[in-house]
Amino acid sequence: MKKSIMSVGLDVHKNSIEVAFADAGSHGEVRSYGKIDGNLSALDKVIRKLEAKGTELHLAYEAGPCSYEIYRHLSSNGYDCTVVAPSMIPRQSGNRIKTDRRDAQMLERLHRAGELTSIYVPALEDEALRDLARAREDARAVERKAKQRILAFLLRHGYRYGGKTPWSRAHFRWIALLKMPHPAQQIVLQESLDALSECTERVNHLTEQIQSLLPQWRMFPVAQALQTLRGVSLIVATTTIAELADLTRFASSVELMSYL
Numbered sequence: 065m066k067k068s069i070m071s072v073g074l075d076v077h078k079n080s081i082e083v084a085f086a087d088a089g090s091h092g093e094v095r096s097y098g099k100i101d102g103n104l105s106a107l108d109k110v111i112r113k114l115e116a117k118g119t120e121l122h123l124a125y126e127a128g129p130c131s132y133e134i135y136r137h138l139s140s141n142g143y144d145c146t147v148v149a150p151s152m153i154p155r156q157s158g159n160r161i162k163t164d165r166r167d168a169q170m171l172e173r174l175h176r177a178g179e180l181t182s183i184y185v186p187a188l189e190d191e192a193l194r195d196l197a198r199a200r201e202d203a204r205a206v207e208r209k210a211k212q213r214i215l216a217f218l219l220r221h222g223y224r225y226g227g228k229t230p231w232s233r234a235h236f237r238w239i240a241l242l243k244m245p246h247p248a249q250q251i252v253l254q255e256s257l258d259a260l261s262e263c264t265e266r267v268n269h270l271t272e273q274i275q276s277l278l279p280q281w282r283m284f285p286v287a288q289a290l291q292t293l294r295g296v297s298l299i300v301a302t303t304t305i306a307e308l309a310d311l312t313r314f315a316s317s318v319e320l321m322s323y324l
Contacts, residue, residue, distance in 0.1 A: 068088070068119050073168045075126070075164050082099050146182045184310075186309045187309070197299075200267060215230070
């Protein structure tokens with residue numbers, strides 16, 4: 065007996081999931097199942113109820129802060145699941161009434177009509193390396209902010225470095241010899257230098273972790289190949305490949321550059 069097909073739209077939030085469903089076909093009524101807890105056990109319970117009569121389910125939800133946990137869980141259990149790009153979801157102009165129920169039903173209608181654009185879901189290992197590379201980038205941003213605060217503090221009190229390269233060993237020696245007019249200002253300078261040192265240590269630690277884990281990554285040969293290009297370091301190669309993941313998902317170089 066051929067299974068009937070049902071499409072399901074999920075409006076996913078941190079602590080809840082709004083569920084809407086409809087039978088396949090453009091004339092089927094979109095019905096609201098209601099709001100459930102945001103955990104996978106509650107979702108599994110709903111799925112079992114919806115497929116109780118031999119229905120084949122096709123599910124979709126919008127990419128967001130809850131990431132790909134639902135997709136990986138459903139896919140591992142054999143369900144067809146699509147994660148859709150929020151920026152590519154058609155929106156009705158003038159419709160300013162927004163509720164979880166309406167969002168789930170709209171998602172379901174568009175999913176059933178085939179008007180949603182799916183996104184690429186990275187492998188768990190690829191996402192893990194991407195998280196590590198992004199953590200290093202975040203640490204680098206904090207380090208840059210710490211440097212900017214020190215330079216702004218010194219400039220405000222009339223101290224200008226006359227050397228060519230800022231944050232070189234000579235620059236650090238110059239800062240270490242400075243004597244501020246007031247003890248409170250000396251404390252501020254020293255605390256700022258200590259904060260910068262901690263940021264630098266964190267960046268170095270994350271860099272070492274990337275170097276340690278990279279040889280175990282399935283994309284390591286690609287990262288190695290990328291380093292043959294002039295000016296591409298290990299960190300640059302790792303960050304680039306971690307963000308792009310599987311390059312075979314791009315049909316052409318034009319598509320790759322459009323993504324970048």
